[in-house]
Amino acid sequence: MNVHLKIIVDNQAAEGLVAEHGLSMWIEAGGKNILFDAGQGDALEQNAARLGIDLSHADLFVLSHGHYDHTGAVDFVMQESPELQVFAHPGIFKTRYSIYPGKDAKEISMPSEERLIVANLPDSHLHWIQEPTQIAPGVWLTGPIPRVHPLEDTGGPFFEEPEGTTLDPIHDDQALWLETEKGLLVVCGCCHSGLVNTLNHIAAASGHKPIWGIVGGFHLKNASAERLEATAAALREFQPTFLAPCHCTGDAAIDFFRQNLKTEINPGYAGFEIKTDN
Numbered sequence: 471m472n473v474h475l476k477i478i479v480d481n482q483a484a485e486g487l488v489a490e491h492g493l494s495m496w497i498e499a500g501g502k503n504i505l506f507d508a509g510q511g512d513a514l515e516q517n518a519a520r521l522g523i524d525l526s527h528a529d530l531f532v533l534s535h536g537h538y539d540h541t542g543a544v545d546f547v548m549q550e551s552p553e554l555q556v557f558a559h560p561g562i563f564k565t566r567y568s569i570y571p572g573k574d575a576k577e578i579s580m581p582s583e584e585r586l587i588v589a590n591l592p593d594s595h596l597h598w599i600q601e602p603t604q605i606a607p608g609v610w611l612t613g614p615i616p617r618v619h620p621l622e623d624t625g626g627p628f629f630e631e632p633e634g635t636t637l638d639p640i641h642d643d644q645a646l647w648l649e650t651e652k653g654l655l656v657v658c659g660c661c662h663s664g665l666v667n668t669l670n671h672i673a674a675a676s677g678h679k680p681i682w683g684i685v686g687g688f689h690l691k692n693a694s695a696e697r698l699e700a701t702a703a704a705l706r707e708f709q710p711t712f713l714a715p716c717h718c719t720g721d722a723a724i725d726f727f728r729q730n731l732k733t734e735i736n737p738g739y740a741g742f743e744i745k746t747d748n
Contacts (some may be wrong), residue, residue, distance in 0.1 A: 471608040473648050473655055474498040475685065475744040478517045479509030480716045484741030487520055488513040492539035493659060493687055493717040496521075499648050500606035502529040505554075506646060507659055510542035517740050525550040530605055533588075534659025535643040536562030536580040544584035556588060557597045557605055559614060561642030563589065567629045575632035599644060602675035608649035614641055615663035615671045621697040622664025625689030625718070645686070647672050650746045652711070654679050658686030660718050665690070666704040673708075683712045685738055691720030698723060702730045714738040 479494035492510035496503070496518075505528045508514055518525055525547060531554045534540055541562070548554065563585050567575045579585075588596065597605075601613040617639070628638040643662040648655040654676060661668055665688050669681065690698065705713070705727070713731075715724050716738030728735050736742075 471499060471648070471650055471746075473650050473744070473746045475655070475657070476521060476523065477716065477738050477740055477742040478521060478523065479507075479513045480738055480740045480742070482716065482737070482739035483517070484739055487517045487740045489740060492542060494540075494543070495657065495685075496523050497648070497657070500609045502606040502609065503527050504530045504532060504606070504609065505547060506532045506657055507534050507540040508543040508547050510539040512543075513740070514543040515546050521741065527551070528554055530554065531556045532605075532611065532646060533558040533562055534645065535559070535640055535662060536564060536566070537578050537660065538581055539578075540659055541580040541584050544580075544587055548587050553595070555595055555597065556591060557599050557611060558588070559600065559642035559644055560598045564630070564638070564642070566638045566640075567632050567634070569627050569629055569632075569634040575629070575634065577632075578628075610647050610649075610675070612644045612646070612668065612671055612675065615643060615645070615667050617663060617667055618670065619664055619666045619700070621694070621700050622667055624662040625660070626692060645672065647676065649676075649679070650682055652746055653682030655682055655744065656684040658684065658688060660687045660689045662689055665701055669704060669708055681708050681710045683710050683714065683744065685714035685716070685744060687717030688715050688719040688723065690723035691718060693720070693723060698726045699730070702727060705731055705733060709733075712736060714742065714744065716742070
């Protein structure tokens, strides 16, 4: 199966595109046009137009998890393509907060307007994913990812209330994988389940097919040296041809991988493309 992926929204952007703390990707695969996440705000609309992407031609819409920087432009997406088939985990509607030392609690939930739009979709257009599921030929969603690795956490101080008493496990986090002739292409939103847990889950669900590449946010900005080394060790085992880390991965983690892996590493940005037919 041929795949053409473009990053529409990312923290970094090519010249002429808008950078935004968020993530969104356009994927052409399995005879479908797939939008993976929707960024935080206006960057999706502006960048899609500049990249020649017509969101009215989208068939499937995947939400990797319910944080504002991945769901902020749901209203625009659904306005452009009201018949979209939407795929998500039911946990996307949770109210959630980040609380960093010395800072007030910040709500990071899916915005209320976007929640209402998704919640009011007809059953025929809304698909709750709670296990590995094929959504198009050669296109799969992981569903919830088991948290097995002892060093992996959600990647930040995330809580279910502003007082910060209950940790938010972000169980709605999921990834996508594509079956290409070169191997699996793994697409991550924020990888709050941990990159190692995510890859192990995909390996088991896919029948341990080789991984060609991994693109997306890995949420390793606050990772310890021990966790980074464990992640690098797992990547050596999986032997992907390339990594395209972006969004929430963190510069230190990208530098660590460059120094400790032989894998080709090309950090992603708005305007970045991956094609199987190159």
